[in-house]
Structures are given as C-alpha cells and as structure tokens.
Amino acid sequence: MNQNQLRNNLVYPKENVYFAFVLLFGILTYIFLAFSLIGIIIGVALILLSIFLHSLMIAGIRRNGVKLGESQFPELYHKAVSTAKDMGLINIPDIYIVESEGILNAFATRFFRRNVVVLYSGIFELIERDAEKEVLFVLAHEFAHLRRKHVTISFLLLPAMWIPFLGDAFLRACEYTCDRYAAYYVNSLEASKNALTMLAIGKELYSKVNQEAYMEQIEKESGFFVWLNEKLSTHPHLPKRLYELTKFFAADSVPEIREPKRKIWLGMIASIVIISGLSAAVWFGVKALEKLDFWAETAMEVEGATPLMKTASDNDIELMEKLLQEGADINEKDSEGSTALHWAVFDGQYEAAKFLLEKGADPNTVDVYGSTPLITAVFMEDAELVALLLEYGADTSYVDSDGYTAYDYAVEYKNEEIIELLK
Structure with missing residues (x-):
C-alpha cells in the first residue's frame, strides 16, 4: 500500500x-x-x-x-x-x-x-x-x-x-x-x-x-x-x-x-459436555433432595408424632395391632399433618401401609405440604405402594398446592411403570 x-x-x-x-x-x-x-x-x-x-x-x-x-x-x-x-x-x-x-x-x-x-x-x-x-x-x-x-x-x-x-x-x-x-x-x-x-x-x-x-x-x-x-x-x-x-x-x-481451530472446537465441545453433565448432576441432586420430604423425619422427633406413627415407620405390625386395640386413632395427624399411613409410605413400609389400609386408614389425607400418601409414594418412586393405595381408593385426581397431580409427578420423574398405573 x-x-x-x-x-x-x-x-x-x-x-x-x-x-x-x-x-x-x-x-x-x-x-x-x-x-x-x-x-x-x-x-x-x-x-x-x-x-x-x-x-x-x-x-x-x-x-x-x-x-x-x-x-x-x-x-x-x-x-x-x-x-x-x-x-x-x-x-x-x-x-x-x-x-x-x-x-x-x-x-x-x-x-x-x-x-x-x-x-x-x-x-x-x-x-x-x-x-x-x-x-x-x-x-x-x-x-x-x-x-x-x-x-x-x-x-x-x-x-x-x-x-x-x-x-x-x-x-x-x-x-x-x-x-x-x-x-x-x-x-x-x-x-x-x-x-x-x-x-x-x-x-x-x-x-x-x-x-x-x-x-x-x-x-x-x-x-x-x-x-x-x-x-x-x-x-x-x-x-x-x-x-x-x-x-x-x-x-x-x-x-x-x-x-x-481444531483444538479450539474440541475444547468447546468438551466444555459443553462437562458443563451439561455438571448441570444435570446438580438438577438430579436437587430433585433427590425434594424427594426427601422432611415432614416425616424418622431420625428426629416430630412434634405430635404418636407411637402408632413410629411403629408404622418401623413396620412393626404386631405393635400396631396392639396400639389400635388400645384405642389409638388410625387417622390422627402430627404437627405436619401426617398420619401413620404417611409415615409408612414415606419409609417404604409396604406391609405396614397395607395393614393400616385394611384397618380403615384414609388413603386421601393431606398433610400441611399438600401431599397425600399417593403423591408421597410417587415422590419415592415406589410402584408397589402406588398400586396398593390405588387398590384402596386413593384419589388420582387430587391436585396439590403446586397444581400437580400424582400423575404429573410421575411424568416429571419419567417413571413409566407408575405412569401406567395412574393412567
């Protein structure tokens, strides 16, 4: 020039x-x-x-x-x-x-x-x-x-x-x-x-x-x-x-x-994969924490918890039978609105949940978080308990405080087995 x-x-x-x-x-x-x-x-x-x-x-x-x-x-x-x-x-x-x-x-x-x-x-x-x-x-x-x-x-x-x-x-x-x-x-x-x-x-x-x-x-x-x-x-x-x-x-x-440019593109692709993986791990971690519905702590004392709730959590059928004979209220709620059935479902105790339902426990009680035993079972991705609750009249149309039904949560968690049960 x-x-x-x-x-x-x-x-x-x-x-x-x-x-x-x-x-x-x-x-x-x-x-x-x-x-x-x-x-x-x-x-x-x-x-x-x-x-x-x-x-x-x-x-x-x-x-x-x-x-x-x-x-x-x-x-x-x-x-x-x-x-x-x-x-x-x-x-x-x-x-x-x-x-x-x-x-x-x-x-x-x-x-x-x-x-x-x-x-x-x-x-x-x-x-x-x-x-x-x-x-x-x-x-x-x-x-x-x-x-x-x-x-x-x-x-x-x-x-x-x-x-x-x-x-x-x-x-x-x-x-x-x-x-x-x-x-x-x-x-x-x-x-x-x-x-x-x-x-x-x-x-x-x-x-x-x-x-x-x-x-x-x-x-x-x-x-x-x-x-x-x-x-x-x-x-x-x-x-x-x-x-x-x-x-x-x-x-x-x-x-x-x-x-x-080759190394740059490879680095960009690797970074995207790593960031996506970390993001997915964080997302699943958050969802896992959401499933830990702290309303039913079993490691700590919950205000208003009854012996029946604790025995349901421990799956002690014999003691549950004795407590009911002595006049325990099967649908009594603790300070968080949970019944013995909630406790059994949260801890995945199928036998205790079945016993309580056979004895007349209400499958549609709602705790202070807006969850029913059925929604809790979906949270825990326990298809066996979902089937049991449906058998005893759990209401699939109930909408919680977030506007979700049990079916909506099953779709969100992509649990095909539970989705089929709730259809």
Whole structure:
C-alpha cells in the first residue's frame, strides 16, 4: 500500500462492526433504564460514583506525576506534541510520567474536558537507552485512543461489558487500530514492533527476542483455553498484535500465520459436555433432595408424632395391632399433618401401609405440604405402594398446592411403570 492507502485503512475493520453492536446495546439499555425510576437512580449513582473515583485517581496523578512540558523533557515533549497534531488532535493531551515499580504500561483518559495520557516510568526510562521512538509509539498509541474517541464513548461500553465477549471484542479491535495509528505516525515499524515486544518481556531483553519465532507462537501455543483467555481479555495476545501490525505494514516480510481451530472446537465441545453433565448432576441432586420430604423425619422427633406413627415407620405390625386395640386413632395427624399411613409410605413400609389400609386408614389425607400418601409414594418412586393405595381408593385426581397431580409427578420423574398405573 502507498501512504494514502495506509492512512485510509488504519482503522481495524472489526472495530466499526463491534462498535455498532456496542452502541445499539448501550442505547437500548439506557432507554430501558430511563423508563424505571429505580433504573434512573442506579444509573445516576453509578455515573457519579465513577466520576468521583476517577477524579480522585487523576488528582493524585496530576500532583505526584511528572508532567512533560517546556521545562520537563522538552525534546520528547515537542515530538509528542508534533505526533498528536499530525493525528489531528486539536487539544494536546496533558502527559504525565508516574512511578510504576517496574510495570510497563500506559493509558489515556479524560478529566472533565481535558485529555490526559499517563505513561509509566518503566517505559519512559527507555529514552535513556536510545529507544525514544519506542516511547513515542506507546504515547502515540494512547493518542490514537483519544483521536478515535474510545475514551469519550466509554460510558456506552458499560452495558456491553455485561454481555459475554461483546465488550471485550470491541476493546481488542480498538487496540489493533491504535497500534496501526501509532506505527504510522511514529513512522517506524521496527520501533513499533520493539515496543510491543517490550510489553511481553520487559525493557532489558526485548532487543534480543526473535520476533519471528515469537509470532509463530500463535500457531504453536494454541488450544481452547488459550483462545478463551484472549476472548475474555480487553487486549489481544501480544504475538497477534505483533503479527497483525507487521502484516499490515509489511505483508511480504512475514509468512501467513493462522491459529489452529481444531483444538479450539474440541475444547468447546468438551466444555459443553462437562458443563451439561455438571448441570444435570446438580438438577438430579436437587430433585433427590425434594424427594426427601422432611415432614416425616424418622431420625428426629416430630412434634405430635404418636407411637402408632413410629411403629408404622418401623413396620412393626404386631405393635400396631396392639396400639389400635388400645384405642389409638388410625387417622390422627402430627404437627405436619401426617398420619401413620404417611409415615409408612414415606419409609417404604409396604406391609405396614397395607395393614393400616385394611384397618380403615384414609388413603386421601393431606398433610400441611399438600401431599397425600399417593403423591408421597410417587415422590419415592415406589410402584408397589402406588398400586396398593390405588387398590384402596386413593384419589388420582387430587391436585396439590403446586397444581400437580400424582400423575404429573410421575411424568416429571419419567417413571413409566407408575405412569401406567395412574393412567
């Protein structure tokens, strides 16, 4: 490409595509919030809190950071100003250098109506190592964020960050764009590649890195988790940034490199299977707990429980016969509305349930949870007890407090044997 073609294609193609989705989702979200008083209050509160915290951070930088200017590193300052003007920035950003404890980074932001670029000292120190253009690349990258209004529209990005991958995809596209802008206006592909390499390995060793081998890691270091790590990140992986920049400005100098997709697809399929399996296990676990109808605890004392209920739970027919002869009420209920028949059914005691039904126990009593002995038997998936209760007149049309019949529960549990009995 000639210079005009390069300048006209500096914007990474996917940036505008993702921005359209981000803009649409952001506008729709804010419109939705505007129709809710609570939404307006929450939105305003979050905006004010963000402004307050941001102002505190910038205030510390303005006071403690070293501001580039006519009296502070004037040579680099004039080159930075010239680069900003070439990019078309009307208002030249305030540039601050802050101590970073060895961290290599920089960022662009706005403080009310002022553009601000913060450069960490770990990068700025490169001017002492004849790497001024590398420093200018980092500055120009941040200028590009301001030029493209990435900082100004950040409030529109907030709703999109709640959508998996969407907000991050837009931010990654912005990074590619800003890399192109910076390399073009610094007018040094080599320095730009060095600056990106420096972010990977540090300012001491970046000049010794084999950049071609580093870019080949796109193919060699691949797989599902590598792919997912990038998709959940606001920045592309550095070998890809280096490759994309080289391919854009000097396509003939770098071989075609493609990230293998096979491992990614296999990883996605395996993850879906594992997640589905875990979800199914949780679902069945919850259903199993639902079946443990705690209204008839046998390991603990239940208020109002009678000796007849406990003997029914223990399947002690002889003692049950004796208690009835002594005047025990066969349909007496405990504090949870359960009768001796409920207790027998819950514990799967067929002989005790049959004995009680033969002695006149009501098969249609309802406990405080809305369950009849028949529904309890379905819960326990005990087809033999279901058949016994039906034989003694259990009402299949009874609808519990959740709007379900015994048949509905049998269908839910997919128990074909019980479904056939209840048809």
